[in-house]
Amino acid sequence: MSQVQIVRVTGYYTDAGFIERIIANFRKLLIDVDAVCGRRVNEEGLYEVYLVVRSHPNFYIAVLNLSKTPLIEKVEVFEYPRASNHIDDRCTSSEKVFTFCIAKPLNIKEFTWGAIHG
Amino acid sequence: MKAAKLSVETLKRVGINVIFGIPGLANMTFYDALVDYVASGDMRVVLMRHEQGAAHAADGYARASGKPAVCTGTSGPGALNLVTGLATAYWDNSPVIAITGQVTRSSIGKLSFQEADIPGVVANITKFVIQIRKAEDLPKWIKAAVHIATTGRPGPVVIDIPRDVFNEDVDEGKINWLDGFRVEGYREFPEIIDPSMVKRAAELLVEAERPLMLVGAGAVWSPAVEEIVFLSQILRMPIVSTLLGKSAVPNDYPLYIGMMGYYGRAEANKAFMDSDVVLVVGARLSDRTIPNIKDVLDTKKKLVLINIDPTDAYKLSSYLPVEAYIVADVRKGLRTLIKAIMEVGLKKDRSQWLRKVIEYKEYYSQLYYRDDGKGLKPWKVLKTIRNTLPRDAIITTGVGVHQMWAGVFWESYEPRTFISSGGMGTMGFGLPAAIGAKLAKPDKVVVDLDGDGSFIMTMNNLGTAVDENIPIIVVIFDNRTLGLVRQVQNLFFNKRVIAADLGGSTDFVKLAEGFGALGFDAQSYEDLEIALKKTMKENVPSVIRVPIDRDEKALPTLPPGGSFREMIVYEPSSNS
Numbered sequence: 306m307s308q309v310q311i312v313r314v315t316g317y318y319t320d321a322g323f324i325e326r327i328i329a330n331f332r333k334l335l336i337d338v339d340a341v342c343g344r345r346v347n348e349e350g351l352y353e354v355y356l357v358v359r360s361h362p363n364f365y366i367a368v369l370n371l372s373k374t375p376l377i378e379k380v381e382v383f384e385y386p387r388a389s390n391h392i393d394d395r396c397t398s399s400e401k402v403f404t405f406c407i408a409k410p411l412n413i414k415e416f417t418w419g420a421i422h423g
Numbered sequence: 424m425k426a427a428k429l430s431v432e433t434l435k436r437v438g439i440n441v442i443f444g445i446p447g448l449a450n451m452t453f454y455d456a457l458v459d460y461v462a463s464g465d466m467r468v469v470l471m472r473h474e475q476g477a478a479h480a481a482d483g484y485a486r487a488s489g490k491p492a493v494c495t496g497t498s499g500p501g502a503l504n505l506v507t508g509l510a511t512a513y514w515d516n517s518p519v520i521a522i523t524g525q526v527t528r529s530s531i532g533k534l535s536f537q538e539a540d541i542p543g544v545v546a547n548i549t550k551f552v553i554q555i556r557k558a559e560d561l562p563k564w565i566k567a568a569v570h571i572a573t574t575g576r577p578g579p580v581v582i583d584i585p586r587d588v589f590n591e592d593v594d595e596g597k598i599n600w601l602d603g604f605r606v607e608g609y610r611e612f613p614e615i616i617d618p619s620m621v622k623r624a625a626e627l628l629v630e631a632e633r634p635l636m637l638v639g640a641g642a643v644w645s646p647a648v649e650e651i652v653f654l655s656q657i658l659r660m661p662i663v664s665t666l667l668g669k670s671a672v673p674n675d676y677p678l679y680i681g682m683m684g685y686y687g688r689a690e691a692n693k694a695f696m697d698s699d700v701v702l703v704v705g706a707r708l709s710d711r712t713i714p715n716i717k718d719v720l721d722t723k724k725k726l727v728l729i730n731i732d733p734t735d736a737y738k739l740s741s742y743l744p745v746e747a748y749i750v751a752d753v754r755k756g757l758r759t760l761i762k763a764i765m766e767v768g769l770k771k772d773r774s775q776w777l778r779k780v781i782e783y784k785e786y787y788s789q790l791y792y793r794d795d796g797k798g799l800k801p802w803k804v805l806k807t808i809r810n811t812l813p814r815d816a817i818i819t820t821g822v823g824v825h826q827m828w829a830g831v832f833w834e835s836y837e838p839r840t841f842i843s844s845g846g847m848g849t850m851g852f853g854l855p856a857a858i859g860a861k862l863a864k865p866d867k868v869v870v871d872l873d874g875d876g877s878f879i880m881t882m883n884n885l886g887t888a889v890d891e892n893i894p895i896i897v898v899i900f901d902n903r904t905l906g907l908v909r910q911v912q913n914l915f916f917n918k919r920v921i922a923a924d925l926g927g928s929t930d931f932v933k934l935a936e937g938f939g940a941l942g943f944d945a946q947s948y949e950d951l952e953i954a955l956k957k958t959m960k961e962n963v964p965s966v967i968r969v970p971i972d973r974d975e976k977a978l979p980t981l982p983p984g985g986s987f988r989e990m991i992v993y994e995p996s997s998n999s
Contacts, residue, residue, distance in 0.1 A: 317608035319553060322542050329547050349607070365741065369734040375551040375571050376608035419733025419750065420613050 308360035309339055311407055312368065316377040318350045323376060327354055330371040334363035351378070355407075372416040379417040383410040426558035427456040427589040429598065430522070433565040435460065436600070439493050439520075441467045441484060441862055443477040443855075447497025448537065449524025452589040469862070469891055472883035474501050476855035478508020479881065481519045483859030486842045487817055487869075489644065491518040491572050492859065498524045498586070499537030503544065507849055510548040512579040514846025515667060516640060518572035519579040521545075525554065527587040541583045550578030551609075558591035562598060567606045574611045576732050577644065615733055615750035616759055624702075624727040624747035625763035631700035633776045634660040637683065639712075640845070641705020641731060642671035645753035646838035651704065652676060654761055659773040660702070661780045663691040665712045667845040668705065670835035680780060684712045686827040689790075689979045690783035692987040697779065700746075702727045702760075705753040707735050708743070709846065715986040719743055729756035790993045791831070798972045799948065801828040801900065807948045808870065808898060809834055811955045816868040817842065817860050821853035821877025824906025827977035829872050840867075851880030857895040858888055868896070868959060875901045876925060882934070888964040889939040895965075896958050898951075899931055902971040910976050914991070915983060924973070935966035943967040 314327050324343065331338055336358050343354035358364070372380045385408065415422040424432075430453060434442075446454040460466035471477040474496040484492035496502045502523035512519040525531065526538045542552045551571045553564050561584075568580040628634050636655055651671060655662050655678050662672055663683040672679050681688035683695050695701065701724055706712060713719060719726070720743075728736050728748035736748040749756040794800050805828060814836050820826045820843040835841040842860060844852040857871035871878075878899050888895050909923040935942030943954035945967050958965035979992045 320542070320556075322546055322552070322554075325543070326546055333547060351607075366738055369737055373575070373612070373732070373734055375606070378608050418610055418612055419615070419737070421737075 309357050310360055310364055311383040312356045312358060313381040313383065314354045314356065314371065314377060315346075315379050315381075316352060318345070318352045319376060323352065324354065326374060327356070327371065327377075330374065331356070331358055331367050334361070334367045334370075336361045336363055336367055368416055369419075373418055379415055382414050382416070383407065384412050384414060386411055424593050424595050424598070425452065425456065425589075426561055426591045426593055427452040429558065429561050429593055430565065430584070430589070431456045431460055431466065433562045433600075434493065435465055437566055437569045439491065440465065441469065442493045442495055443469045443471050443480040443484075443859065444495030445471060445474055445477065445497065445501060447501050447524060449498035449501075449526060449586045450495055450522070450584075450589070452586070453495070453522065453524070453584070467862070469858070469887060471855065471887050473881065474504030475508050475851065476858075476881050476884040476887070478505045478519060478521065479511065479849075479852050479855035480859035480862075480884070481521075482508060482512045482515075482517045482852075483819060483842055483856030484863040485512070485517045485519055485859070486515075486856070487839050487860035488863035489839065490863075491520055491569050492863075493520045493522060495522045496524070497537065498526050498541075499539045501537075502541045502583070503539050506544060506548065509545055509579045509581065511844050511847040511849040511852060513548050513550065515844065516577045516644070517579065518577040520568050520572055521579065521581045523581060523583045524589075525583045525585040528556070528585045529587070531585065541581065545581050549581050552581040552583065554583040555585065555588050558588050558593045559597065559599070563601050563604065566601055566604065567609070570606060571609055576612075612731055612733055612750065614755070615736075615748075616756075620747045621749060621759055621763045622767070624749065624760055625767045627700050627725055627727055627746055628658055628660070628702060628760075629764060629767045629770055632771070632773070633697055633699045634658055634702065634773075635694055635698035635700070636660050636662045636702045636704060637664065637695070637706055637712075638662060638668040638671040638704045639665040639706025640667035642668055642753045643705075643838050645705065646671065647704075647754040647757050648672060648838060650754055650757035650761065654702075654757060654764070657761075657764065657769060659771070659777055661694055661777065663687075663695060665706050665709075665845070666830045666843060669830065669833070670838050670841040671705070673836045674834035675836065678777070680784065682830045685714050686830060686977050686980055688831055689787045689990055689992045690780065692979070692990060693783050694780050696722055696987050698724055700725045700727065702729070704729045704757065705731070707732075708739060711845070714981055715984065716742060718987050729753055729760065787992065799969055801825070801971060801975055802832045803948060804900070804951065804969055804971070805829065805832040805872075807951050808872075808955065811952050812868055812870065815840060816870060817864060819843065819853045819856040819860055819869070819871045821871070821873040822848045822850045823874040823877050824902070824910065824975070824977045825872055825874040825877070825900035827907070828900070831979075833872070850877040853877060854881050854895075854897060855884045857897070858884060858893050861893050861895050871895060871897045873897055873899050874906060875899055875903060875929070875931070876905045878931075879929070885935065885938040885940055885964065885966070893964065894962045896955065897966045899966060899968045900971045901931060901968050902973040902975065903927055904973040906973070906975075907977060909973065910980070911983075914980070931966055931968040941965040945969045
């Protein structure tokens with residue numbers, strides 16, 4: 306199985322271009338996206354989008370670029386002790402279209418306009 | 424109030440008073456609303472001859488003034504024609520705002536007449552794009568566009584407005600002008616001024632044997648001339664620049680060595696190679712400035728960054744030896760650093776380092792400034808122009824071999840007086856950018872230093888300059904070839920020249936006269952000086968054609984992907 310990274314993007318939706326913008330950030334740096342899952346969080350238009358993307362030397366450049374994209378509030382990269390923990394096997398019988406099960410991360414690193422936390 | 428009028432009124436309230444563009448069906452109501460504002464003198468509408476020119480003109484206006492500028496086009500082809508200009512502004516961080524007409528909301532997505540998915544097209548070549556769905560949102564997004572375009576790392580923003588939105592009536596009592604509003608999900612970059620990092624930066628520079636300052640476009644936008652010169656003086660630190668950073672420091676400042684990079688001055692590249700600590704001020708270190716990162720790594724130099732964009736600091740730190748950084752506006756960053764340096768104390772004499780740099784300058788001058796008396800030499804043409812123009816004249820350039828000559832040989836003395844398409848390298852930029860710059864700074868002489876190939880790409884806008892009485896001067900370095908293409912084919916493709924030479928049929932003097940401009944054919948440096956003086960006196964749009972031998976090369980240069988160690992400084996067999 307290919308090495309992947311899990312990213313959570315939080316931002317304000319104006320139109321569906323919001324999602325395109327997120328994906329394009331990875332596409333422009335030659336990074337393939339394995340899975341995307343997102344939803345509206347509140348009535349103010351805040352969305353969260355989870356992505357599973359292939360590991361790539363350009364990964365952090367994409368994250369940094371995305372973190373300074375208008376309407377994007379923050380980008381979080383989930384870190385795990387082992388690569389195999391990325392996908393939660395218990396999720397296999399779940400609805401896979403919109404349910405996106407991931408293991409509890411050891412730590413969450415938050416990127417927001419150049420400020421890094423965690 | 425009609426939404427079209429609401430748009431114009433909001434533009435006026437945010438300080439916009441010039442719009443470059445072309446009307447069409449989808450933005451007709453917008454133009455109709457402009458009629459009253461033009462009549463009252465609140466707004467000037469400049470009819471460009473192609474929308475690419477409108478985007479470049481807005482870009483030129485923005486770069487010359489430091490303020491946001493607006494261009495517009497109708498739906499479909501009109502808006503699509505803006506694309507090259509928007510990408511150019513994005514790569515060079517220029518706050519251009521494009522208002523594009525769109526087909527009606529009910530027609531969107533149905534392959535309607537003159538429909539194009541502009542949000543989709545420009546999403547990745549602009550800082551931000553928004554398609555308006557409700558007329559009452561117009562004030563919010565126009566204000567947001569200005570805010571986004573001008574803050575942090577500046578860049579172009581597109582507002583796509585469907586035709587029926589322009590036609591809507593908005594209840595004036597319900598208009599929210601949104602004073603003091605904020606855009607959700609957008610914020611300015613944080614300042615990161617870590618005292619220990621600042622101290623480290625100061626110590627590195629104070630202890631350096633061969634420090635060098637590299638100034639980029641961020642130092643022009645700030646600007647920070649006094650701070651740059653003061654720091655250079657107290658540390659006895661030579662300065663090099665990027666192409667777009669040329670006007671960040673007076674080019675006749677004795678410690679300014681010149682533009683470095685792919686086509687940079689040899690002494691600037693040599694100084695960069697020899698330096699042990701480089702203070703990078705407002706530059707993102709593109710592949711044009713540092714074509715081969717081995718030149719940084721192999722020479723074991725240390726970098727100190729001052730940059731408004733924290734992500735640049737992180738990205739550059741991931742592959743370059745960045746020892747310290749200050750994330751702040753250039754001027755503030757420099758002031759912070761200067762204070763820290765004064766606290767650390769000055770220790771080094773550095774006369775040896777300065778002597779070496781001066782020796783480089785003198786040595787390479789012998790190679791650049793040659794004249795065999797056969798034809799006009801680019802360096803001497805530029806020297807003639809420089810000596811004839813006022814010190815604060817604004818220069819725009821096209822893209823090509825003439826642009827590189829300008830980068831190497833032109834001397835800028837004030838910020839925002841050297842305007843060129845750096846990141847995108849867009850041919851045709853010079854003329855419309857000059858139109859914009861002249862409107863931004865009507866009291867300054869504005870000259871487009873252009874090439875014949877580059878000029879031809881947007882020369883239709885000469886009609887705009889004439890009809891709108893915008894007295895710009897175009898100097899065409901006419902070598903009848905796409906000079907850089909020819910040079911690369913000659914040097915690196917075994918002289919297999921193809922699709923480069925333009926032929927001799929175009930008469931630029933007649934072309935100028937056909938548009939109603941003055942045309943000059945300068946066959947000597949004296950002709951050039953006379954033509955410049957005459958056109959400045961007449962104060963009308965003019966074109967001065969200067970014949971240049973097509974084998975004149977843009978030197979120094981590097982092989983593609985090459986190192987500064989492989990610089991080609993001159994051709995031994997060449998007459999120039």
